Amino acid sequence: MTAPRPAAPAARPDRRAVLGLAVLALPTLLLSVDMSVLYLALPHLAADLDPTGPQLLWAVDAYGFMVAGFLVTMGTLGDRVGRRRLLLIGAAAFGAASAAAAFAPTVEFLIATRALMGVAGATLMPSTLGLIGGMFPDPRHRAAAIAVWSACFMGGTALGPVVGGVLLHWFWWGSVFLLGVPVMALLLVCGPLLLPEQRADHPGRLDLASVALSLAAVLPVVHGLKTLADGHAPAVPLLTAAAGLAAGALFVRRQLRLADPLLDLRLFRAPGFGAALAVMAGGALAMGGTFLLISQYFQLVAGYPPLTAGLWLLPPSLAMVAATLAAPPLAARVGRASVIGGGMFVTAAGFAVLALAPAQDGAPAVMAGLLLASVGLGPGAALVADIVVGSAPPERAGAAASLSETSGELGIALGIALIGSLSAAVYRAGVTVPEGVPEAAGSTLAQAVDVARSLPDATAAALLGPAREAFTDGLNLAGGAGAVGMALFGAALVLLRTPAKPAGPDESAAPPGSVRVNEPVPDA
Structure with a gap:
């Protein structure tokens, strides 16, 4: 009996599609950088604009909330009016809002411009992922392209503090927003030349x-x-x-x-679709809030200047990018669920290290915990995005991409809100403000550091010692919660994964274009 021939390798992707992927990767990187670029700038912003504690949090997460709130709308709108057209409109709006945020005279103006950046960013995120799904119809090429896109998305969130640290070393805090202007200008020039227009054949009304x-x-x-x-x-x-x-x-x-x-709930019938979104949201929630605390830890607890603090965050950022790019070939060997679930356990180990990090000389432990967490979350981001986009019919690619982005962006934003607010509550409960020191020092560690600059050395030490301990207690709490949550996610995937046996005729039935969670990914 003649042995079956091996599957013929897929033709190389179109050169224009590869160049188009590069054009889409750059704004994706920028948009995720903007989720976290303010982290290291918070002390400088606080000293310049004098915000309250809640205003400081809103300055950080107004962007993410508006992105998450409008993603479903913009994903569906892109399917109807054209993904490339919506992408270019959003790019122009994002560049203008970024320039305005860079020169914000008040914290209220900054919050408003960050919200406008979020609305514009919501037009870009599902359009980029939806376009990639159409530009790379072969599943192997699509998996590799989405891994590149995911590396930019996840790596950008991690690189935000690094970029912020470099810019703050030389310029004022508003400079962190000016990156958006040249990037969006490049997209406006190259997009019409390299990106195809994609829309639904029979779009309905909005x-x-x-x-x-x-x-x-x-x-x-x-x-x-x-x-x-x-x-x-x-x-x-x-x-x-x-x-x-x-x-x-x-x-x-x-x-x-x-x-x-506006949202086609039939997408949730595809095998693994809802579970993939839950994994995306859970990982983003844990990482988004923890990154906020870690960035402040290096600067306000360890006492590093912005550039040094940013460099401490560089190894975890590079590790996350490498792990994300390695996801498709690894999943081809052991299956998606194994890679995603195993990554959750690695992430849980990283958060456990953060739960034990001390306030005194704790920077190496914090960096090690973040490194493990970054390596664990990277592969899941790439594979989850591929599951979501591959599960949708081509005419609904924008809507499916918007759901993937909504789960990730809302997870990051909620992480910043919940973990940031809970750690602030731990800080307020644990800090001791010496007599004669302004009560504002008991609100946030950034304000305590700012107040301490005008105090005698002995009084400043009496304030900052307990303040840094209280802040670290909040980071430890976030790490412990993240470790438990990621371990539960990993255990759920192990218990609920698709059985590793050949599917029978009935088991193999699935909606056209759907992708099973534990289906191996062919090598690109």
Whole structure:
């Protein structure tokens, strides 16, 4: 009996598609850098604009909340009006908002421009991933292209503090936003030349009521949780969050009844689709909030200048990029679920190290914990994005990409809000403000460091010692919670993974274009 011939290798991807991927990778990197680029700039921003504690958090996460709130709308809009067209419109708006944020005269103006950057960023994220799905129809090439895209997305979040540290060494805090101007200008020039236009053949109308309900579902829940964690009376925050959940229920109900829904819930019927989104959100939540604390730890607890603090974060950033790029060939050998679940256990080990890091001479332990967490989360990001995009029909690629981005962006934003607010509560409970020192020092460590500059050495030491210990307690709490959460995620994937046996005729049935979570990925 003649042995079966090996599958013929796929033809090389089109050169224009490869150049187009490079064009799409750059704004993706920038957009994720903007999620975390303010981390090291917070002490400088606090000294210049004198924000309150909640204002400081809003300056950081207003961008992420608006991205998350508008992603579903923009993903569907791109399917209907054209992904390239929406990408170019968003690029122009993002560049203009970035320039405005760089020269913000007040913290309120900065928060507003960060929100505008978020709305513009929401047009870019699903368009880039949706375009990649159409530019690389071969599954092997698509897996490799999405790994590159994911490396930019995940690596950009990690590189944000590094970029911020380099810029803050030479320039003022507003310079961290000016990166967006030349990058978006390059996209506006090269996009029409290298990117194809993609849209649905029979687009429906955009339901504005669904747009309003999607925003009403996301923003009140986040605001309520933030306010509750900031130590306010629980009645109003809980009512606010409950109102958001009610709006979410109305949103889902409306989508099920519309002929042209804003969010096609049939996408969740594809095997592994919902689980992939949950993994993306959980990992992003843990990493987003922890990165905020780690960036401040190196600068405010360890006492490093911005450039040195940024360089401490460089090895984990490079490790995350390398792990993300290695995901497709590794999954081809052992399966997606094994790679994602194993990565969760590695991430849990990293967070466990963070839970034990001390305030005194703890920088090596913090860097080691972050290194492990970055290596563990990188592969899952690439594989989850490929599962989501591969599960959707081509005409819904933008909507599917928006769901992937929503889970990741909302996870990061919620992580910043929840972990940042909870660690702030731990700080306020643990810090001791010496007599005669302004009470503002008990609000955040950044304010304590700023107040200490004008105090006698002995008084400054009496303030900063307990303040740094209290801040580290918050980081330890975040690390412990992250370790438990990632271990539970990993265990769930191990227990619920697809059985490693050949599928029978009935088992193999799946919606066209769907991708199983544990299906090996062919080598690119």
